[in-house]
Amino acid sequence: MHQKAAPVIFLICLAKSVSPTSVNLSQDGPGILGSTILFRAQLYDDHGAKLVASDTPHRFIWTDNAIPPHKFTETGDFSTSLWNVTYKAPQYSPGEYEIEVRAQKWVGFFYWDIGSQRITINVTVLLNGEMEVIQNNTILGGKYISYNQEVLHRIRLLEPDAKLLSENDTIINTYWFLGCSYYGSTQDLSFTFNYTKDDLDRTVLMRALVVAGKETNNTIDEDSFSGYVADNISQPESTVAPDNNCEDFPIVPKDPNKYYGYFKRNVIPSAPVQVGTIAGATWLKMGEVLHLNLTCSGSSPFYHCVRFQVGEYNVTGNETCSQARPTTNCQIAVTRYLGQKNTKYTVLFIISNAVSKTVTPVGVTQYNEKHHPQLSVIVVPITCSVLAIVLIIFGVAYYIQSRNRYKIEVADFDFSRNSDTEYKSFKERLRDAFSSAFTRVKDDEYSEEGPSHYSGGGGVWSPTRKYGSMQ
Secondary structure: OHHHHHHHHHHHHHHHHOOOEEEEEEEOOOEEOOOEEEEEEEEEEOOOOEOOOOOOOEEEEEEEOOOOOOEEEEEEOOOEEEEEEEOOOOOOOOEEEEEEEEEEEEOOOOEEEEEEEEEEEEEEOOOOEEEEEEEOOEEEOOOEEEOOOOEEEEEEEOHHHHHHHHHOOOEEEEEEEEOOEEEEEEOOOEEEEOOOHHHOOOOEEEEEEEEEEOOOOOOOOHHHHHHHEOOOOOOOOOOOOOOOOOOOOOOOOOOOOOEEEEEEEEEEEEOOOEEEEEEOOOEEEOOOEEEEEEEEEOOOOEEEEEEEEEOOOOOOOOOOOOOOEEEOOOEEEEEEEOOOOOOEEEEEEEEEOOOOEEEEEEEEEEEOOOOOOOHHHHHHHHHHHHHHHHHHHHHHHHHHHHHHHOOOOOOOOOOOOOOOOOOOOHHHHHHHHHHHHOOOOOHHHEEOOEEOOOOOOOOOOOOOOOOOOOO
């Protein structure tokens, strides 16, 4: 009974001592034939965390399917294993190779398998890497570049190939092509170029042919590129007919003792955003609506947003749009009521395209207007008063003129009197007239020829006195 239970107990203890483990396998390839490729195996627990070093030893068993195969075994109290493999010619040929690693754990009496992993590596005949495009010390990830800034084209080799060339003191020559034109060579892996407006907003292809070797005579006869020479480079005599397919590289004879690499990159030169005019009033009466219109130029499409900051704001250049609006025509109109709470605002126009971003601040000031009485309140009363005074003056003048016009003046037509008759005023004569109207006069006191005498105490007219006719 005890003999039957012993294996079961042993298996239970073994299961508890060996927790679930996974193996992650990675490499820094691919690599050119003759380079050394690094493989890395890392142990993880069942929670996805890296295993740390422990007192329990682990064993890593490496192998590949090459002929002859490479083998490597490493044991220790670590959870990470590294293996370097070199595929040299002519023993190995370019192609795919499979690498396998098995991880084991010591369980007291023997090593128990806790995981394994496989990975495929590609061994090539050409150098491996990519062409990088750099502007303003920044590696650009996409196709778009700014046409008005210098562009650095650089070949970045993968680690196995870069290490191979550096350890062997090789001499590097790189031949550069833009489209179908050859632009010369450099003795490193970089090339500086300025694109022009002729390349604006269209896809152009930059290509590079890398030749590396130990010999000092490591150049290619550039006559082979005669059909590709650009307009700004002196063209040698043509020896090879150009290939009309600008995607491919010219055919050059290869030396088995040298390393070759072909690299290319499509780029689209674009114009950065340039802000033009900003129209609209920036001094507003409190309560007025803000109206601003901004125009800009550059390569479309554009992405923009507008932010409002209270008070004065210093632009950092790190401002971003959470919800940018796309547009093909860079004309941005802003209409907004700012309210009456604050007097100063900063309007931020954040505009970008594929190659640039601009942040343009516009300061806006609101002010309280002093309320003055309306002009009519002052002008109307004064005008009415002046008119009234004028009317009064004209009325008085008219009255005086009318009175003078209709004034009755009584004339004395008694021509029979002596010239030395006593002078009487109009008032006195008027009084005498009223007096004579009620006084009886005797008939013998007058004659047809007029009165016979004149009383010095005041002349009395006869009621029957008549004026003589005027002939």
